Amino acid sequence: MLLNQFLLLAAVLFSIGVYGVLARRNGVLVLMSIELILNAVNINLVAFGAYHGTVSGQVFALFVIAVAAAEVGVGLAIVLLLYRNRQSIAVDEVSSMKG
Amino acid sequence: MSSLLQHVWILPALMGLSFLTILFFGKKLPYKGAEIGIFSVGVCLLLALGSGVAWIDRSNNPPEEHGATATAEHAGEEGAAEEEHAEEEGAATDEEGAAGEEGEHAAEEGGEEEHAVPPVLTEKTWFSSGGVDFTVGTFVDGLSVMMLIVVSIISLLVHIYSTDYVGGDRRYTHYFAFLSLFTASMLMLVMSRSTVQFITAWELVGLCSFALIGHWWEEKPNSDAALKAFLTNRVGDVGLLVGMIILFFAAGSFDIPAINEAAATGEIRHFLLLVASCCLLAAVMSKSGQFVLHTWLPDAMAGPTPVSALIHAATMVVAGIFMVARFYGVFWEGFSIGTAHVNPLAVVGAVTLLFGGLLAFVQSDIKKVLAYSTVSQLGYMAMALGVGAWTAAVFHLFTHAFFKAGLFLGSGSVAHSVHSFDMKQDMGGMKRFMPKTFATFVVCSVALAGVPPLAGFWSKDEILAGASGSGGLSGYPVMLWMGIVGGGLTAAYMTRCIYLTFFGEPRGKAADPHHAPHESGPRIVVPLYILAGLAIVAGFANFPFGPESIKLRFEHYVEPVAGYFPEISHPTFTLWIAVASTGLALVPIGLAYLYYWQGRFHGLTERVGLARAGHTLLVNKYYLDHLYTGVIANGTKGPVARATYWFNQNVLDGIVNGTATVAVAVANWTYRYIDQGVVDGTINGSGAASNGIGQALRQFQTGRVQQYGALLFGGAVVLAGIFVFAI
Amino acid sequence: MILAAEEALVAQNIFFGLIAAGTIFGALRVVTTKNVVHAALWLVLVLAGVGANFLLVGAEFTGVTQVLVYIGAIVVLFLFGTMLTRSPIGRDEDVDNPAWYLGLIVAVPLLALLSYAVWDQWGDDHIDSLTPAAAQTTADVSDSIFSTYLVAFEAIGFLLTAALIGAIVLARKE
Known part of the structure; x- marks a missing residue:
């Protein structure tokens, strides 16, 4: 198999994820898009690991999965807090940093 | 004895143990934990002196060169015994002991100068991650041993002094615990073999400094000062981290001698060394209080006085200088010290020594005078390293530790008695009440001013000789003149300080009839005597004249002769510089004498606009604190636009108006000076620009995270595109 | 192809x-x-x-x-x-931003750039x-985690604990 086919798939997923992060308004959907980005990275890690014949890629992918779990946990807690304070999870309404 | 050099790790381990013991059991002990600290430091001092003897023995009998012939061993032991005696007397007068040894080795001595004296190295793998072994170990050579001795001596004296000075304090036990931890970290720093270990110790030193400056944290200025010290140091630590990472990837190792050797042999590209040196220089600037990042050091005087003596005079702030000395192979190549006539390190040092000296003039707090004096003296050391006079810098570090610690402890003794640090309001005439403190203070001041034959003269003179380019060094004429002028300043501000504190009529709290000042107790006075004694004799450790057995012993033992150290040349004693620097020490003392005792030139600042402008600038510390807190700190607190706007309204107008008022009043060239100086050049010019940029940037601050995200990703795409297509 | x-x-x-x-x-x-x-x-x-x-x-x-x-x-x-x-x-109907096209503006060039770079670099590898x-067994992976990357593993464990505590602190009712 070509290395490229995995890398290209990852590139597509990554770009879709970026689009989702920027275009979605619902906090939960933004978090889902971040998961897409992380998965794209994981594909790259595993593919390169196989390409170079080492297990390091897999190990790093496992670490990324663990970090993603932590990220979703904290992210959802923040969204929950947001909802509790504002009765809405629309991320574009959170603009108290406006200069 | 020589196995001691293999096991120097015992010293920091002992102090670390002492820290834990005091922390957990200190309060239950009869002396609240102080006895453990003093005992441990005492043992450390003995071990350090022992390792000093072992090192002298080793450099006289380098392992490869001289086998264990019975006679040589015997002679070495005799010499060592004598030395131990000499070192315990003065710790610095090792020339006596050395003399005995040298006599017996006179025949071998001639050829020995060139022989390499390998350092004592040990190594252990701390942990390994990602296929890289993170090692720790000890790296003992003359420099480490010298630092071990200095740190233990000062620490021991400060411990003893503190039992009286902070006696009855509510956090007495914690205070001693942190003194122990600080000593442990400093001892570890000076014997670090790997850069990882070095950074760890460096940060620990900074942490202890934070804790001790903020010892009385209930008062806001103290905790503010602690925070300021910590944060300013963080700025430099970034440089340290980046520099060390560059060196790791360039040399492929965490091993300090290996890095130096790779740098010295040209294995690392010059450009990388230059970048690494510049990053490390940032760390030196923050840790050793060099100009533009020195502002934390005077504020750090908020801590207890013994802490100032230990941390901010003698040991912690020299960590930066030590770092340059330790990585001298890197700096030597990176800044082309041997061939250039100007380089960043020398410039930073020279500017610091001059500006720090000037600032010391206008302080009314006795500790702040000493703090700026420390800044100035650290500038000397940095400059000396920058001009290639390695030994002179390290020697100045050595002598300065004694007399500056003596000065700080002396000022603490005075303040302990009048309960104030303000020379102008609460002191004066203290000579009458505290003759012992007065005597030691004067001795240390004279040593600091560089009057022969006291310690400061020999080291400062050697620095100036190094800058002049004697003895085959590359000359740094500008640095030479700045150094000479700075020496004059030192003499003058110390005279002022002595006058305000010890002469004249008692003022304020000193004149309070109900609490007449009194001489401090023995636990304060004895350390002062010891330090004053060291301030007198320490200079002879590198006496530039005399027979081989006396001449330049410090240089002989401390300066490494090994592959990891560049081949530097040494300044020779130059008569005109010695005369000039002595003159420049004595003339300002005379002028200051006329000014303060005889009352000549009074009203100078009122009559001459130029002098007044200079005075204003100095009182405001070159407006650097305004720049930092007003512009940089507040600028980062809020969003960029609001900060820029705020900055435009308040700081800029304030500073510019203030400067303008001053500038109008003064003669033309002063105007130019201020204009091109810190304030106007950088800020006035950017005023209009920052307003415009602020208004423009405001448009982007919608507060919508996703727009920021879009800009972030868009920027990343553009940058990546540049990398992919253009490079 | x-x-x-x-x-x-x-x-x-x-x-x-x-x-x-x-x-x-x-x-x-x-x-x-x-x-x-x-x-x-x-x-x-x-x-x-x-x-x-x-x-x-x-x-x-x-x-x-x-x-x-x-x-x-x-x-x-x-x-x-x-x-x-x-x-x-x-x-x-309200799940997208009003400015959703910003995402497109960024994502499409990003995809183009990534694809080009990948294609350019790893053509036929x-x-x-x-x-x-050459297969990488589970045993190899675990060996690697618990020897070479042990420190990173510990750090991840620490991170997970911190995230757990953080999530609880954030989400609990006062």
Whole structure:
């Protein structure tokens, strides 16, 4: 198999994820898009690991999965807090940093 | 004895143990934990002196060169015994002991100068991650041993002094615990073999400094000062981290001698060394209080006085200088010290020594005078390293530790008695009440001013000789003149300080009839005597004249002769510089004498606009604190636009108006000076620009995270595109 | 051309094509659907597709972990999040930003750039570690985690603990 086919798939997923992060308004959907980005990275890690014949890629992918779990946990807690304070999870309404 | 050099790790381990013991059991002990600290430091001092003897023995009998012939061993032991005696007397007068040894080795001595004296190295793998072994170990050579001795001596004296000075304090036990931890970290720093270990110790030193400056944290200025010290140091630590990472990837190792050797042999590209040196220089600037990042050091005087003596005079702030000395192979190549006539390190040092000296003039707090004096003296050391006079810098570090610690402890003794640090309001005439403190203070001041034959003269003179380019060094004429002028300043501000504190009529709290000042107790006075004694004799450790057995012993033992150290040349004693620097020490003392005792030139600042402008600038510390807190700190607190706007309204107008008022009043060239100086050049010019940029940037601050995200990703795409297509 | 490359791996290439098509379609639905719960379900498809890709290159353990952790835990977490914040379970017209085109403006050039860079750099390189000798077993992975990357592993453990505590602190009611 070509290395490229995995890398290209990852590139597509990554770009879709970026689009989702920027275009979605619902906090939960933004978090889902971040998961897409992380998965794209994981594909790259595993593919390169196989390409170079080492297990390091897999190990790093496992670490990324663990970090993603932590990220979703904290992210959802923040969204929950947001909802509790504002009765809405629309991320574009959170603009108290406006200069 | 020589196995001691293999096991120097015992010293920091002992102090670390002492820290834990005091922390957990200190309060239950009869002396609240102080006895453990003093005992441990005492043992450390003995071990350090022992390792000093072992090192002298080793450099006289380098392992490869001289086998264990019975006679040589015997002679070495005799010499060592004598030395131990000499070192315990003065710790610095090792020339006596050395003399005995040298006599017996006179025949071998001639050829020995060139022989390499390998350092004592040990190594252990701390942990390994990602296929890289993170090692720790000890790296003992003359420099480490010298630092071990200095740190233990000062620490021991400060411990003893503190039992009286902070006696009855509510956090007495914690205070001693942190003194122990600080000593442990400093001892570890000076014997670090790997850069990882070095950074760890460096940060620990900074942490202890934070804790001790903020010892009385209930008062806001103290905790503010602690925070300021910590944060300013963080700025430099970034440089340290980046520099060390560059060196790791360039040399492929965490091993300090290996890095130096790779740098010295040209294995690392010059450009990388230059970048690494510049990053490390940032760390030196923050840790050793060099100009533009020195502002934390005077504020750090908020801590207890013994802490100032230990941390901010003698040991912690020299960590930066030590770092340059330790990585001298890197700096030597990176800044082309041997061939250039100007380089960043020398410039930073020279500017610091001059500006720090000037600032010391206008302080009314006795500790702040000493703090700026420390800044100035650290500038000397940095400059000396920058001009290639390695030994002179390290020697100045050595002598300065004694007399500056003596000065700080002396000022603490005075303040302990009048309960104030303000020379102008609460002191004066203290000579009458505290003759012992007065005597030691004067001795240390004279040593600091560089009057022969006291310690400061020999080291400062050697620095100036190094800058002049004697003895085959590359000359740094500008640095030479700045150094000479700075020496004059030192003499003058110390005279002022002595006058305000010890002469004249008692003022304020000193004149309070109900609490007449009194001489401090023995636990304060004895350390002062010891330090004053060291301030007198320490200079002879590198006496530039005399027979081989006396001449330049410090240089002989401390300066490494090994592959990891560049081949530097040494300044020779130059008569005109010695005369000039002595003159420049004595003339300002005379002028200051006329000014303060005889009352000549009074009203100078009122009559001459130029002098007044200079005075204003100095009182405001070159407006650097305004720049930092007003512009940089507040600028980062809020969003960029609001900060820029705020900055435009308040700081800029304030500073510019203030400067303008001053500038109008003064003669033309002063105007130019201020204009091109810190304030106007950088800020006035950017005023209009920052307003415009602020208004423009405001448009982007919608507060919508996703727009920021879009800009972030868009920027990343553009940058990546540049990398992919253009490079 | 992906499918035509080598005869020996035709089957794998066909499967890759199917999986990739499903994954990309699922990902597109995740970022376009109006229904939050549907988005979570489409995400399951994407995650399963990625897991299948791991299996294709011989990374069994990682693939299984992907399914267990992502589909088993994270997606369930998302569904809980949706319910707890009382997002409309059905269709919701308001899930996209007014300025959603910003995402397109960034994502399309990003995709173009990434594709070009990848194509340029790794033109025809093959992954040929699928012979039994070179296969990476679960034992190899665990050996690597618990020796070479032990420190990183500890750090991750620490991070997870901190995140757990942080999430509890954030989400609990005062």
